[in-house]
Amino acid sequence: METDDLAALAPRLPSPLEPVEDERFARRGLALLLKRDDLIHPDLPGNKWRKLVLNLRAAAGRPVLTFGGAYSNHLRATAAAGRLLGFPTIGVVRGDELAGRPLNPSLARCAADGMRLEFTDRATYRAKHEPAVLAAFLARAPEGTYAVPEGGSNALAAEGCAALGRELSGRADVAAVACGTGGTLAGLAAGFDGRALGVPVLRGGFLGGEVRALQAAAFGGPRGDWRLDERFHCGGYGRSNPELDLFVRDFEARHGLAIERLYVAKMLFALVSLAEEGAFAPGTRIAAVVTGAPDALPQDTA
Numbered sequence: 001m002e003t004d005d006l007a008a009l010a011p012r013l014p015s016p017l018e019p020v021e022d023e024r025f026a027r028r029g030l031a032l033l034l035k036r037d038d039l040i041h042p043d044l045p046g047n048k049w050r051k052l053v054l055n056l057r058a059a060a061g062r063p064v065l066t067f068g069g070a071y072s073n074h075l076r077a078t079a080a081a082g083r084l085l086g087f088p089t090i091g092v093v094r095g096d097e098l099a100g101r102p103l104n105p106s107l108a109r110c111a112a113d114g115m116r117l118e119f120t121d122r123a124t125y126r127a128k129h130e131p132a133v134l135a136a137f138l139a140r141a142p143e144g145t146y147a148v149p150e151g152g153s154n155a156l157a158a159e160g161c162a163a164l165g166r167e168l169s170g171r172a173d174v175a176a177v178a179c180g181t182g183g184t185l186a187g188l189a190a191g192f193d194g195r196a197l198g199v200p201v202l203r204g205g206f207l208g209g210e211v212r213a214l215q216a217a218a219f220g221g222p223r224g225d226w227r228l229d230e231r232f233h234c235g236g237y238g239r240s241n242p243e244l245d246l247f248v249r250d251f252e253a254r255h256g257l258a259i260e261r262l263y264v265a266k267m268l269f270a271l272v273s274l275a276e277e278g279a280f281a282p283g284t285r286i287a288a289v290v291t292g293a294p295d296a297l298p299q300d301t302a
């Protein structure tokens with residue numbers, strides 16, 4: 001695949017940086033800016049575009065195999081890229097119990113985009129990064145298939161996300177991003193001349209090591225000024241609590257913007273909490289990276 005093929009998808013880059021009026025920031029002399037990565041591309045929004053772009057160039061039109069859970073946004077984005085750019089995709093889905101069931105709306109979209117789905121038991125899925133396990137998946141795929149890890153996070157993904165940091169350099173002092181695998185933060189921090197703040201949405205305290213490993217693989221060592229605040233996972237991945245629910249509804253009403261719940265909501269919640277704690281000096285320009293849009297798929301009622 002040529003570089004031009006990806007350009008033909010007409011991504012909206014650099015993504016808009018929008019100031020928002022929010023008195024919780026304004027009364028402390030802080031400026032809140034929304035970095036609208038959710039507007040980059042309708043089928044590859046936010047960090048999906050940034051993480052896939054260099055991987056798809058490296059795949060150069062070969063089939064792409066990747067991994068995800070039954071509701072993975074990354075699987076959907078990869079399947080959509082395959083449809084738009086005309087390369088085959090294979091999605092390894094966690095949970096072999098799903099194999100005999102009707103597809104949920106997320107997997108149905110992947111299949112409609114031409115992705116071949118391979119359901120796998122959870123133990124094999126957990127071991128997917130082991131060379132022998134990965135080799136077994138690739139052996140069942142067409143020759144020359146290019147593998148992208150779960151969540152799309154590898155060295156090329158981190159490199160792709162460095163562009164996010166470059167777009168924000170000189171325009172914000174702090175840039176906050178929600179973290180799952182840490183790939184987006186690893187790249188953001190490397191490209192940014194300010195302070196990057198990562199808000200993990202999973203429990204576990206493992207993320208710092210992941211970010212360091214991704215930076216070592218992508219850039220040869222630590223890059224940028226970044227830290228994590230582990231207090232805002234609200235119980236873990238996909239979990240919420242009444243305080244977060246209330247916060248999101250209020251934020252949506254204040255700003256007329258629907259918020260993605262799994263990641264973006266927790267990052268915004270963290271920023272408002274930190275502002276209220278006095279964590280930022282007056283005059284600080286804070287960019288909140290909107291890494292995704294709310295799910296447009298119908299709810300799975302099965």
Ligand SMILES: Cc1ncc(COP(=O)(O)O)c(C=O)c1O
Nearest residue numbers: 179180181182183184263291292
């Ligand atoms: C909307 C959204 N924001 C943030 C993230 C976290 O990105 P990362 O896994 O690179 O930490 C994800 C996961 O890819 C996501 O879907």
